[in-house]
Amino acid sequence: MKSKLGFKHGLRDGVPIGLGYLSVSFGFGIMAVGEGLSVLNATILSLFNLTSAGQVAGLSIIASGGTYAEMALAQLVINMRYALMSLSLSQKLDKSFTLFHRFTTSFGITDEIFAVAAGKPCNISRSYMYGLMLMPIIGWTGGTFLGAAAGEILPEAVKNALGLAIYGMFIAIVIPPAKKNSGVLTVAATAIVLSCILYYVPLFDNISSGFSVIICAVAASVLGAVVFPVPSSDEEESE
Amino acid sequence: MSGNIFIYIAVMALTTYLIRMLPTVLFRKKITSKFVKSFLFYVPYAVLGAMTVPSVFYSTGNVMTAAAGFIVAVILAFREKSLLTVAIAACAAAFAVSMIC
Incomplete structure (x- = not known):
């Protein structure tokens, strides 16, 4: 089966991830401002890290004035799973992935992006991967910005319920293949x-x-x- | 805050990027070991399973609302609804229960 998945297909697959990230990172934005970061700092942090657990841990290290070494070690331990995912995904990349595109697309390896890419029945192209990364990056960064800038406005019950979005996504990724x-x-x-x-x-x-x-x-x-x-x-x- | 915020962010981002980038750049050959291939095939499901339970039950600040959302998510995922449908329905269920309780 050589069904070639392109940029548009990736973009479409990335929409639910992006929306999930938007809601989750909204909470992160609120948290970051609460720890003393500016809206700009929080937004840059999300743009360049694109990870949930690592950022929450990083935030507490920043707030408590930890050392840079502690920061690096914490990220290494928490995000080591990405190395497993990156290795796993490296087996599914088609010939369009030259070294340059491996350098750029590896930035987009997150739990959800990986799970969606890994769940494709065929090898994946670099256009598909770029499409898949785009909405999650926008959602994660944009959600952080919105949360940092306007977190106070949303009612508590809505904010709490949004905490489930990311897990709903995890569940939807695991259960269908587990059935079969x-x-x-x-x-x-x-x-x-x-x-x-x-x-x-x-x-x-x-x-x-x-x-x-x-x-x-x-x-x-x-x-x-x-x-x-x-x-x-x-x-x-x-x- | 004692350090420079931009250095903190740079250290975080660089460490995380290296973790993501090195394996895919260094391992450019196809892995042939059946064990390693099988292991890598199962990693995402194991990661997501471990990250979801039990954390999901503490994701809303109330175990009851979270459990309601979890059950709705499991049922819809079992019926193979899309990621977005499952995620939104889970949030809606948690919100509905929080209005009742």
Whole structure:
């Protein structure tokens, strides 16, 4: 199957991610201003980082006057999952990805962009990837700006409900393939159980949320790879 | 704030970018190991599963409204509705329950 997905298709796939980011980053904008950042600082921070958990942690380090080394280490631990995603995605990129385009598109690797790109049944082109990145970048940066500039206006109940948007998206990405593929179902369920153990068992209290995601993801994915190895490349990657 | 805000942002952005960029630039060959390929295939589902539960239940500041949104999201996702539909319906359900409670 060589169905070529172009810029427009990517753009369309990116709209729900962009809207989800808009609502989530709105909250981040409110938070950033609350920690003493200017509207401009908050907006630049979101534009250049494009990540949720890392930015929230970064904000608290900035607010508490942490060192630059602490900042780098925190980002490394929390965002290490992107290295796994980047590696995984590198296997799906078609020949249009020259080195230059790998440098530019890798900026757009987030949980959701990755999940959508990885979920495509065919290899992906660079135009598709640029299309897919655009709305999320606009949504994330724009939402931060709006939240920082105008957060006070929205009623509390609306702000709270918007906190669910990003998780609704996660759920919509995982459940359809989990229905059809027992490997995906087992891996997702294992990761959830591990994540609950790390969250609720007091022994693991000092494991950060970023590191917890790494532990759960690696353990569950290893289990999946051992028990439900993916059928050989020709059938599976459908390229 | 004791450091320079722009240096903080630059350190954050550079670290995060390197994490994203290095693997895709360094690994340009197709991986042939069945184990590694399978592992990488499962990573996104594991990451999203771990990031969603239990955090989703604390995302609205009220476990009841979050649970309502979660249940609606699961049902709609099971029916294979689009990402946007599921996300909006989950927020709407949480909002509706917060109005009742």
